[in-house]
Amino acid sequence: MTELPPSAKKVQDAADALGLAVQIREMDRSTRTAEEAAAACGVAVGQIVKSLVFLRAQSKQPLLLLVSGQNRVDEKAIAVRLGEPLERPDAERVRALTGYVIGGIPPFGHATALPTFIDRDLLGYDVVWAAAGTPRAVFPVDPQVLAKAVGAEAISVV
Numbered sequence: 001m002t003e004l005p006p007s008a009k010k011v012q013d014a015a016d017a018l019g020l021a022v023q024i025r026e027m028d029r030s031t032r033t034a035e036e037a038a039a040a041c042g043v044a045v046g047q048i049v050k051s052l053v054f055l056r057a058q059s060k061q062p063l064l065l066l067v068s069g070q071n072r073v074d075e076k077a078i079a080v081r082l083g084e085p086l087e088r089p090d091a092e093r094v095r096a097l098t099g100y101v102i103g104g105i106p107p108f109g110h111a112t113a114l115p116t117f118i119d120r121d122l123l124g125y126d127v128v129w130a131a132a133g134t135p136r137a138v139f140p141v142d143p144q145v146l147a148k149a150v151g152a153e154a155i156s157v158v
């Protein structure tokens, strides 16, 4: 097996630290978007975990939403749930907060602590696939195990 690139290795180390048994795979094609990842992994788009960073509009505190690849986040509904509107940080800020480039953002192992919420729709699958640090690296995981390992609160995003 070839060695993982440094960003993917960082995700593997973070998984190990969480006690999460995952095996990261470098695909031979792009997994940058949920659609590309689904095609590369041979699974439904709904099984792809989008790791999306938002900011609370007033406090500017970041948070992470783990969203099913088939869902578009209803920001208004989530704002009601959180008691504060949401903003999307730009790509540079996402990079600074997570330590990874967009398209490769993993669900854990970030540069800063990100309170994390998981889309209930992801919890309905036996296995989901998440990004692992680069736009070609992914890993499969039981969504319940993932949610527990990262301390994610389950929410409806749509």
Ligand code: 5CA
Pocket: 031, 032, 033, 034, 037, 048, 049, 050, 051, 052, 088, 089, 090, 091, 092, 094, 102, 103, 104, 105, 129, 130, 131, 135
């Ligand atoms: N590797 C895939 C599947 S695991 C992946 O990372 N998908 S993703 O959805 O989590 O990452 C792409 C997301 O980044 C897009 O859905 C979009 O919401 C966000 N994004 C794209 N461009 C920008 C940008 N310039 N600034 C902030 N967010 C962006």
